[in-house]
Amino acid sequence: MQNPTSDSRPLIRFDRVNKSFGDLTVLDRLSFDVAPGERVTLIGPSGSGKTTILRLLMTLEHVTPAKDPAAEGGVIWVEGEPLSHMEKGGKLVVANERHLRQVRKKIGMVFQSFNLFPNMRVLRNVTEAQVHTLGRSKDEAEAKARELLDLVGLSAKVDNYPSQLSGGQQQRVAIARALAMDPDILLLDEVTSALDPELVADVLGVLRDVADTTSITMLIVTHEMGFARDVSNRVMMFDRGQIVEEGAPDEIFSDPREARTQDFLRAVLAE
Amino acid sequence: MNEWNNETLVEVFPAIWQGFLVVLQVTLVAGLIAVVLGLSVAIGERIGPPWVKRVLSLVFQFIRNTPLLVQVLFVWTATSLYINPEWSAFAVGSAVLGVHYASYTSESYRAGIEAIPLGQWEAATALSLPTHRVWGAIVLPQMMRRSTAAVANWVIAMFKEVPTLFVIGVLEMIAQAQKYQGQHYDGAVEGYTIAGILFLAASYPVAVAARRLENRLAKSHF
Numbered sequence: 001m002q003n004p005t006s007d008s009r010p011l012i013r014f015d016r017v018n019k020s021f022g023d024l025t026v027l028d029r030l031s032f033d034v035a036p037g038e039r040v041t042l043i044g045p046s047g048s049g050k051t052t053i054l055r056l057l058m059t060l061e062h063v064t065p066a067k068d069p070a071a072e073g074g075v076i077w078v079e080g081e082p083l084s085h086m087e088k089g090g091k092l093v094v095a096n097e098r099h100l101r102q103v104r105k106k107i108g109m110v111f112q113s114f115n116l117f118p119n120m121r122v123l124r125n126v127t128e129a130q131v132h133t134l135g136r137s138k139d140e141a142e143a144k145a146r147e148l149l150d151l152v153g154l155s156a157k158v159d160n161y162p163s164q165l166s167g168g169q170q171q172r173v174a175i176a177r178a179l180a181m182d183p184d185i186l187l188l189d190e191v192t193s194a195l196d197p198e199l200v201a202d203v204l205g206v207l208r209d210v211a212d213t214t215s216i217t218m219l220i221v222t223h224e225m226g227f228a229r230d231v232s233n234r235v236m237m238f239d240r241g242q243i244v245e246e247g248a249p250d251e252i253f254s255d256p257r258e259a260r261t262q263d264f265l266r267a268v269l270a271e
Numbered sequence: 272m273n274e275w276n277n278e279t280l281v282e283v284f285p286a287i288w289q290g291f292l293v294v295l296q297v298t299l300v301a302g303l304i305a306v307v308l309g310l311s312v313a314i315g316e317r318i319g320p321p322w323v324k325r326v327l328s329l330v331f332q333f334i335r336n337t338p339l340l341v342q343v344l345f346v347w348t349a350t351s352l353y354i355n356p357e358w359s360a361f362a363v364g365s366a367v368l369g370v371h372y373a374s375y376t377s378e379s380y381r382a383g384i385e386a387i388p389l390g391q392w393e394a395a396t397a398l399s400l401p402t403h404r405v406w407g408a409i410v411l412p413q414m415m416r417r418s419t420a421a422v423a424n425w426v427i428a429m430f431k432e433v434p435t436l437f438v439i440g441v442l443e444m445i446a447q448a449q450k451y452q453g454q455h456y457d458g459a460v461e462g463y464t465i466a467g468i469l470f471l472a473a474s475y476p477v478a479v480a481a482r483r484l485e486n487r488l489a490k491s492h493f
Contacts, residue, residue: 058397105399115394118493119412128408129398161492181398 009080011036011217012057012185016073017084018064019052019241026052027241029073036184039211039218041228041249044238045264050221052241054187056084057219058109059100078106079184105133108183112190114170116162116177122149123158126177134181141180148176152206168199172206179210186210188220192227200224207231223268229253237261280461283451287465290444294433295473297365297441301433302426304369309376309422314406316377317384334374339435343367347439364436372429376422383418384410416493420485427474427481434466444469 010033019027026049034040042050055061056076063084066074069092076084085092086099095103116125126145130136136144149155152172154165162170171191178186188207192200204227211218211231222228228235228249235252237245237260245258256262312331316324334342346367350358387410395405434445442450448462 058393060393060396101399104397107397109397111390111394111397113388113390115388115390117391117394117409119409119416128404129400132401132404132408133399163492177398 009036010034010077011038011079012219013077014053015075015077016066017056017076018066018074019049019056019061020064025241027056030241030243031073032236032243032246034217034219037215037217038234039220039232041220041222041232041235042238043222043225043228043235043252043264043268044244047240048238049241050238051189054109054189054219054221057185058107058187059083059095059104062094065094078103105181106184107187108178108181108185109187109189110171110174110178110191112193114162114167114174114194116170116173118162120161121158122154122160122162122165122173125162125173126180129177130180144180145176148179149173151179151209152176153202166199167195168202171195171199171203175203175206175210179216183216185217185219188218188222190221190223192222192224223271225253225265225268237264239264275460276457279455279458280465282455283448283458283462284465286447286451287444287462287469290442290447290466291469291473293361293441294430294443297361297368297433297436297443298426298430300365301369301372301429304366305372305376305426305429306422308370308373310380312373312377313380313384316381318402331374331377334371339368339371339432340438342371343435343439360436360439360441364439364441368429368432368436372425375425375428379418379421379425380414382421383414383416386417387413413493416488416491419488420481423477423481423484427477430474430477431470 012034014030014032016029016031017027018025018029026047030049030053042053044050052061056063057078063074063076066072069075069085074084075082075092081103082092082095083100083103084095086095087093117128120128123142123145126148127138127141130141130144131138146155146158149158152175154169154172154176157165157169157173162173165173175191191207192203195203204224207227208231210216218231220228220232232249234246235249236243237252237256237258239260245252245256245261252261253265256265312327316327319327343364347360347363350356350363391409391413392405395409400409433441433443437443437446437449440446444466445463448459448466451462452459
């Protein structure tokens with residue numbers, strides 16, 4: 001089954017996606033597209049659904065299914081293939097674990113709290129999934145890991161455990177770990193929120209380098225508005241699971257149209 | 272008669288030592304069951320379908336909440352009457368003791384698994400790691416760090432409960448002391464004393480080692 005608008009071929013398509021946690025509706029028939037290579041920053045107050053969007057894409061959460069996805073939507077598409085659903089007997093049904101395992105290989109995520117494996121040294125943190133998910137040889141995985149750890153400025157720390165690194169260093173390892181999987185889409189979920197202020201610049205510097213030197217599509221949730229302005233092509237302002245306003249970073253940050261966006265930016269920039 | 276006698280002490284010692292070796296053998300077999308079965312139950316409760324979780328929870332709640340002595344007598348009688356009267360008391364007793372303590376070790380393992388931050392599971396999912404790697408390379412090593420000392424303490428507790436198997440005729444130290452007394456009308460106090468000293472001599476160093484291991488693991492890099 002093809003994405004209904006596969007001609008335009010967005011890399012990511014949210015088609016009337018719903019997500020509820022019990023009685024709480026976090027996303028309400030949310031639709032948007034992301035083109036290949038685009039860098040989209042999602043901004044908005046806590047609870048507006050930004051992180052949920054990333055978690056749905058990473059399949060850490062699952063959409064609240066519609067009764068008839070063909071008619072009602074409620075499906076997330078990646079590269080023209082359904083992510084949240086799979087085709088069965090000519091119909092879209094909620095994806096099983098096998099399908100999710102396959103489709104999520106296209107996507108990498110860097111988490112707020114790094115989530116490095118504490119029992120593994122830095123090098124193995126970056127090689128583990130290359131070997132056991134992608135089937136690369138150990139030598140190939142190590143070469144890739146060393147190259148990426150060099151890129152993030154941590155080639156001297158390959159034999160350290162995560163607990164021996166600063167927060168900023170751990171986050172840079174997490175970025176290397178995500179990039180090692182050669183994802184088409186990189187999700188960045190408030191990657192500097194857990195860092196001391198003096199460590200934020202290092203991490204953002206690495207991400208700027210990644211943005212400058214690769215064509216990876218990025219979805220970024222951040223409160224670092226300067227970084228968002230520099231790196232993104234588009235900014236989407238969310239409130240209560242809906243897009244309030246979207247546009248080029250200069251447009252949104254310099255001349256927001258909606259009062260809700262103006263209030264939010266005023267509050268964030270005053271921090 | 273019935274007064275402390277050093278000669279009796281020397282005389283009864285070989286029999287008690289034989290009983291001690293049986294205690295060690297039971298501990299080895301039952302300990303292996305407790306460690307492996309407890310881990311399997313903890314993993315089964317985590318990844319099994321809901322009905323498996325319910326059944327495991329019910330069975331092990333039952334085992335935890337009934338006395339070991341009753342379980343030993345029940346299983347020994349039931350197996351002798353309905354399954355195979357040839358099964359040895361050693362085998363049946365070790366199995367019951369192992370399963371009984373698996374009900375405790377599984378709780379320690381479960382606590383170790385639950386203490387692993389959600390982010391670890393999410394990172395493993397985000398990297399699409401196969402299930403056997405998630406468990407083998409991430410969950411179990413982290414869980415072991417948290418659970419090893421507690422499981423070691425359960426095995427030490429189990430070691431001290433081996434004399435319970437005396438009731439079904441396993442010739443451990445207490446049974447040997449009683450057997451000696453039955454034959455010589457003497458030596459019970461000496462025999463029990465040696466048994467107590469041997470228990471202490473064996474369990475104290477292990478308890479100290481378990482505590483050191485706990486401290487060492489707490490200071491490890493992860």
